[in-house]
Amino acid sequence: MSNKKGHNYLLSDLTKLKGVGNKISNLLKKKKVNTIFDLLWKLPKSYTDRSISSNIKDLKIGEIQTVTIIPYKYNFPRIRNLPNRVSCRDETGDLECIFFNSYEGYIKKILPIGKRVVVSGKIGFFRNKYQITNPKYVSEDSTIIKIKHNQYSLTEGITEKLYNNIIKQIIKNLPKLEEWHNKDILKKFDNISWYDSINKLHKPENIGKYKSPFYNRLAFDEIFSSFLVHSEIRKKIKKIKKNKKDLDLDKQNRFIDKLDFKLTKDQVRALSEINEDLISNQKMFRLLQGDVGSGKTIVALIAALNVVNSGFQVAVMAPTEILARQHYLLSKKLFKLSVKVDLLSSKSEFKDRKRILNELNNNKINLIFGTHSIFQKKVEFKNLGLIIIDEQHKFGVNQRKKLSDKGGSNCDVLLMSATPIPRTLTMTIYGDMDLSIIKEKPKSRKEVRTYTKLESKVDDIIKFIQKEIKTGNQVFWVCPLIDESKKIDHSSVLKKFKFLNKIFPNKVGLLHGKTEQVEKELILNNFLNKKYDILVSTTIIEVGIDFPNANIIIIENSNKFGLSQLHQLRGRVGRGNKQSTCILMFKSSLTENAKKRLNILKKTNDGFKISEEDMKIRGYGDILGFKQSGLKTFRLADPILNENLFILAEKEIKRIENNNEDISKFKTLIKLYDQADIINDIV
Ligand code: ADP
Numbered sequence: 001m002s003n004k005k006g007h008n009y010l011l012s013d014l015t016k017l018k019g020v021g022n023k024i025s026n027l028l029k030k031k032k033v034n035t036i037f038d039l040l041w042k043l044p045k046s047y048t049d050r051s052i053s054s055n056i057k058d059l060k061i062g063e064i065q066t067v068t069i070i071p072y073k074y075n076f077p078r079i080r081n082l083p084n085r086v087s088c089r090d091e092t093g094d095l096e097c098i099f100f101n102s103y104e105g106y107i108k109k110i111l112p113i114g115k116r117v118v119v120s121g122k123i124g125f126f127r128n129k130y131q132i133t134n135p136k137y138v139s140e141d142s143t144i145i146k147i148k149h150n151q152y153s154l155t156e157g158i159t160e161k162l163y164n165n166i167i168k169q170i171i172k173n174l175p176k177l178e179e180w181h182n183k184d185i186l187k188k189f190d191n192i193s194w195y196d197s198i199n200k201l202h203k204p205e206n207i208g209k210y211k212s213p214f215y216n217r218l219a220f221d222e223i224f225s226s227f228l229v230h231s232e233i234r235k236k237i238k239k240i241k242k243n244k245k246d247l248d249l250d251k252q253n254r255f256i257d258k259l260d261f262k263l264t265k266d267q268v269r270a271l272s273e274i275n276e277d278l279i280s281n282q283k284m285f286r287l288l289q290g291d292v293g294s295g296k297t298i299v300a301l302i303a304a305l306n307v308v309n310s311g312f313q314v315a316v317m318a319p320t321e322i323l324a325r326q327h328y329l330l331s332k333k334l335f336k337l338s339v340k341v342d343l344l345s346s347k348s349e350f351k352d353r354k355r356i357l358n359e360l361n362n363n364k365i366n367l368i369f370g371t372h373s374i375f376q377k378k379v380e381f382k383n384l385g386l387i388i389i390d391e392q393h394k395f396g397v398n399q400r401k402k403l404s405d406k407g408g409s410n411c412d413v414l415l416m417s418a419t420p421i422p423r424t425l426t427m428t429i430y431g432d433m434d435l436s437i438i439k440e441k442p443k444s445r446k447e448v449r450t451y452t453k454l455e456s457k458v459d460d461i462i463k464f465i466q467k468e469i470k471t472g473n474q475v476f477w478v479c480p481l482i483d484e485s486k487k488i489d490h491s492s493v494l495k496k497f498k499f500l501n502k503i504f505p506n507k508v509g510l511l512h513g514k515t516e517q518v519e520k521e522l523i524l525n526n527f528l529n530k531k532y533d534i535l536v537s538t539t540i541i542e543v544g545i546d547f548p549n550a551n552i553i554i555i556e557n558s559n560k561f562g563l564s565q566l567h568q569l570r571g572r573v574g575r576g577n578k579q580s581t582c583i584l585m586f587k588s589s590l591t592e593n594a595k596k597r598l599n600i601l602k603k604t605n606d607g608f609k610i611s612e613e614d615m616k617i618r619g620y621g622d623i624l625g626f627k628q629s630g631l632k633t634f635r636l637a638d639p640i641l642n643e644n645l646f647i648l649a650e651k652e653i654k655r656i657e658n659n660n661e662d663i664s665k666f667k668t669l670i671k672l673y674d675q676a677d678i679i680n681d682i683v
């Protein structure tokens with residue numbers, strides 16, 4: 001019978017379970033296990049088969065086995081450190097149980113002379129005799145046929161036995177929830193119910209059956225639920241009616257004609273998708289995704305120009321001051337006097353700041369650049385029509401929704417991301433937004449030549465960069481995080497800095513994790529202005545900044561990085577028209593796997609392809625920016641293995657959206673799977 005309130009049990013506090021008090025509950029909460037539902041995904045990793053073997057003669061040496069025996073003689077030596085022994089037998093042979101650190105009383109109790117008992121343990125063989133050291137007493141009842149013991153990866157302070165107990169308890173009390181899927185969907189999973197799926201999931205003999213209907217159904221539930229939440233957010237945003245923006249496309253095209261390059265097809269398409277949104281009466285909530293150097297900035301700036309020309313203000317938020325300043329300077333150069341542009345910086349003088357705030361409030365500034373400071377309460381816009389957020393991959397769904405609420409109902413939102421990721425991940429992470437993708441890179445762009453080089457050949461590299469520097473080129477020299485500790489990180493960049501500074505006196509800049517923000521910007525500016533030829537740094541070189549003269553990047557210990565991260569780093573160069581070079585250094589011989597990875601980078605400059613390969617090798621959790629983004633990770637679903645399920649979920653969501661179907665039947669699903677704040681106003 002289905003139980004309407006069944007999900008309440010699953011969402012209850014852990015202390016509702018027998019054997020779980022505050023102490024255990026707190027240990028689990030530290031591992032982000034907050035409800036009984038969360039424990040459902042604690043799966044056995046392996047299990048010990050304690051099925052009873054038929055007799056002593058057939059025991060397999062070296063394996064954990066269970067056997068019925070009759071103890072017949074104790075041997076308790078009175079000498080310290082010698083173990084206690086119990087001789088046992090059955091009809092087929094002898095077996096000795098050996099006990100270290102066990103009291104005689106205990107041994108006599110579990111192995112009484114002449115009684116049949118079941119024991120279990122790893123079988124040894126010594127001096128022609130089978131033995132078990134510190135056997136586990138199983139039972140005195142030899143009629144038990146099978147005892148299987150699940151092994152879980154353990155949380156500190158929680159024993160395997162306790163896990164077995166609480167999970168068994170949950171499975172026993174598992175509610176039969178009302179089915180939320182329709183017949184067509186269910187058919188794809190052999191009509192298996194959620195209840196049966198969970199039961200199967202926990203059967204130790206089903207470990208690793210990732211392709212079975214029960215597994216697929218549960219993975220699909222998870223994907224579908226998260227897509228459903230996205231869909232609801234999107235619907236909510238779409239419901240907000242805004243004033244249409246009147247675009248002057250002639251003006252736009254005249255501006256485009258004056259650029260010293262031709263927009264790529266993808267840029268043109270992205271721009272027209274954005275324009276469609278701007279002239280509609282629905283609020284835009286769009287992601288502009290494109291590889292590093294694909295030319296997102298100009299697309300965003302043209303959209304900004306259109307919005308300004310329609311009488312609204314535009315705010316552009318960059319992750320750092322230096323990037324905000326670079327966008328600001330570019331806009332001033334491109335727009336000249338036709339647009340009133342300004343920069344709100346933390347370094348703005350008080351007087352200047354006051355003027356800017358005033359002018360924003362009076363609509364005297366059309367286009368403002370800044371970091372997140374432009375969204376402080378004090379900053380009031382007269383007529384904000386578009387928010388553009390650059391390099392935003394560190395925002396989660398909740399933060400994005402807040403941002404979209406911020407500008408008020410007339411304000412469109414455009415986010416830009418330079419993290420190319422596979423489509424299934426894009427659907428997962430950005431499913432609440434509409435999507436424009438720039439895949440094609442400007443034709444004039446030369447591919448970054450990528451080489452691998454042994455560290456011992458550093459002299460070759462030095463010769464190479466000496467030559468390049470002479471022609472006015474600049475070099476990034478990246479030292480990796482050797483480990484998480486900033487100390488070692490610091491000393492390795494420092495060493496490299498000293499080494500290079502001897503060869504290139506006073507021409508080397510240094511940036512590391514401890515450099516203060518103000519100093520960092522100074523150093524980056526010095527590098528931009530060619531005071532330095534070489535910039536030694538950890539991986540902190542800002543994303544997105546244009547260093548037109550830097551065309552060489554050297555990455556030490558390159559096999560320590562993920563592919564996507566290497567690709568991002570490589571994207572620091574090759575943004576102009578010069579031929580650029582990336583040298584991946586490595587210490588000594590590489591593993592086959594490492595070679596394969598670095599070869600992918602050598603072969604292609606396509607960030608989307610690289611991230612897909614990266615994900616295949618390392619799993620999706622490690623893809624750059626994904627882990628740090630604080631976004632939900634799936635428990636079962638995997639964007640690579642289950643690509644078909646992601647596509648099925650997307651199709652089903654579209655169908656539901658198109659038919660305007662009531663989604664209240666999914667309430668339980670969403671409640672269980674997305675226990676986030678964001679659903680409070682959905683279900
Ligand atoms: P990203 O997408 O990484 O933000 P940018 O917008 O910073 O890339 O563009 C990188 C460089 O490419 C800039 O110097 C920009 O002027 C140039 N660029 C943009 N579009 C084109 C194009 N269609 N043809 C040639 N160069 C372009």
Ligand code: MG
Pocket residue numbers: 296297390418544
């Ligand atoms: Mg950019």
